[in-house]
Every structure is written in structure tokens, then in C-alpha cells.
Amino acid sequence: MTEDKYPELEKIIREHIPKEDKEDIMRTIAQKYRDEGIQIGQEKGKLEGEKEKAITIARSMLEKRYPLEDIILLTGLSRSQIHELM
Secondary structure (H helix, E strand, C coil): CCHHHHHHHHHHHHHHCCHHHHHHHHHHHHHHHHHHHHHHHHHHHHHHHHHHHHHHHHHHHHHCCCCHHHHHHHHCCCHHHHHHHC
């Protein structure tokens, strides 16, 4: 289910489901939101870590005077990102 449908689902739950079932369903929905948030955070952290690793490698390669094109190829960083490290 797409996120834009959640409010509609919550409205249906509030209007048509008994209170005891409603609480269980709302807890399940809340848990899904938390799980999605955790997953997004983990993915973001992983990407940031990969970028930091590429920057560390690029710095080391710059110190050893590797050609710029090799640094770009091996790290995946852009020319401008590498120039910022110089």
C-alpha cells in the first residue's frame, strides 16, 4: 500500500472496526511506520559510510599521486568531489 493511502485506511479503521480490534490494527500500522523509518535510516547510513570510504580512498590515492581519471574510476567520486579534496 502506498503511503498516500494510509490516511484513508486509518479513517476506515476508525469508523468501521470495533475498538479492541482498532487498537491492535493501529499498533500494527505504527510499527510499520517505525520499521520503515529504521530501514530508511539504515540505508542512508550505509550510503554515507560508503561515500566516506570512497573519500578516504581518494585522499590516499591523491597522496600517492594517482592520475585523476584512475581515482574517479576506482572511487566512483566525481571530478568536482575529488577537486574539493585537493
